[in-house]
Amino acid sequence: MPKQFPFSFIRKKIVKSDQATVPIQCKAVQYGLGCFTGIRGHWNKTHKNLYLFRLKDHYQRLKEAAKILGMKFNYSSPKFEELIFKLIKKNGAKEDVYLRPTLYAASTMLTPRFDNPDDDLAVYMISLKDYFDTTKGLDVCVSSWRRFDDDMMSTKAKITGAYASSALAKTEALQNGYAEAIFLNRDGKVCEASGANIFGIKNNIVYTPPLHANNLNGITRRSAIELFENEIGLEVREEEFDRSTLYAFDELFLTGTAAKVAYIRSVDRKIIGTGNMGKYTGKLKSLLDRISIGEMPRYAKWLTSVY
Numbered sequence: 001m002p003k004q005f006p007f008s009f010i011r012k013k014i015v016k017s018d019q020a021t022v023p024i025q026c027k028a029v030q031y032g033l034g035c036f037t038g039i040r041g042h043w044n045k046t047h048k049n050l051y052l053f054r055l056k057d058h059y060q061r062l063k064e065a066a067k068i069l070g071m072k073f074n075y076s077s078p079k080f081e082e083l084i085f086k087l088i089k090k091n092g093a094k095e096d097v098y099l100r101p102t103l104y105a106a107s108t109m110l111t112p113r114f115d116n117p118d119d120d121l122a123v124y125m126i127s128l129k130d131y132f133d134t135t136k137g138l139d140v141c142v143s144s145w146r147r148f149d150d151d152m153m154s155t156k157a158k159i160t161g162a163y164a165s166s167a168l169a170k171t172e173a174l175q176n177g178y179a180e181a182i183f184l185n186r187d188g189k190v191c192e193a194s195g196a197n198i199f200g201i202k203n204n205i206v207y208t209p210p211l212h213a214n215n216l217n218g219i220t221r222r223s224a225i226e227l228f229e230n231e232i233g234l235e236v237r238e239e240e241f242d243r244s245t246l247y248a249f250d251e252l253f254l255t256g257t258a259a260k261v262a263y264i265r266s267v268d269r270k271i272i273g274t275g276n277m278g279k280y281t282g283k284l285k286s287l288l289d290r291i292s293i294g295e296m297p298r299y300a301k302w303l304t305s306v307y
């Protein structure tokens, strides 16, 4: 169990985390009506500072999610940042953290609709190092569950209730002895993992499914594309690929705020490349690790320091 911090934010106030609760009748509980993001903060003990990764981009994606859903999100970017800072400082966090801002439907009325008067922002935080064990490579499977299309459920908003889809795939994968599940979309093309985007490398070209393949517009995905193009010097192709292409990549890895850069050792028990972390995956991982702790001034634009 990751360490929970003692304070959370709810109903416009910082409260003890065990008081940050919602009534059972509320639409967030009953129908999963809400949207969220997950933000990482990395502690640099030499700088004695905590760096939040791409905070403004997380704000922007959350705001857009609220707009897609028709929810009320009454926070400007500076107000949002201010409350995140206040919460981190109140918790006295001086370690790697993961923050979970969720805009949830607080309404306790019966009808499942998004245009309620009482949407509320809640934020909790935990201490988080690696979500996956990134030292040994992931054994993943292609899920028997397909990813929904954007005209069934928005794939661009991180919708609370939509994570039932991820949970179905993840549960099946774990129960069958895999660490993670890869979704195909309705067209049978590779989409993403249950909570991360996917990249493959073949003959020094990087491939990742385009956003219209129904994956999330991941902030780590965007960062990886930029770093491959501008720092590592590889061509990136955002194009669809098939299940069999997956097995034949030289390198395969996941990206996500929680997942970071996690290499895939096998898909459906077929070993990818040598089964070890690929050269370019390793380069990306170490670049992102250095950037996240403020050790690459060129990318200070991606960081917000707390202290």
Ligand SMILES: Cc1ncc(COP(=O)(O)O)c(C=O)c1O
Pocket: 038, 166, 192, 193, 194, 195, 196, 197, 215, 216, 217, 218, 219, 220, 221, 255, 256, 257, 258
């Ligand atoms: C379904 C899904 N895809 C992709 C991602 C990766 O997105 P990001 O890099 O913004 O965390 C996540 C995690 O947030 C996710 O839940």
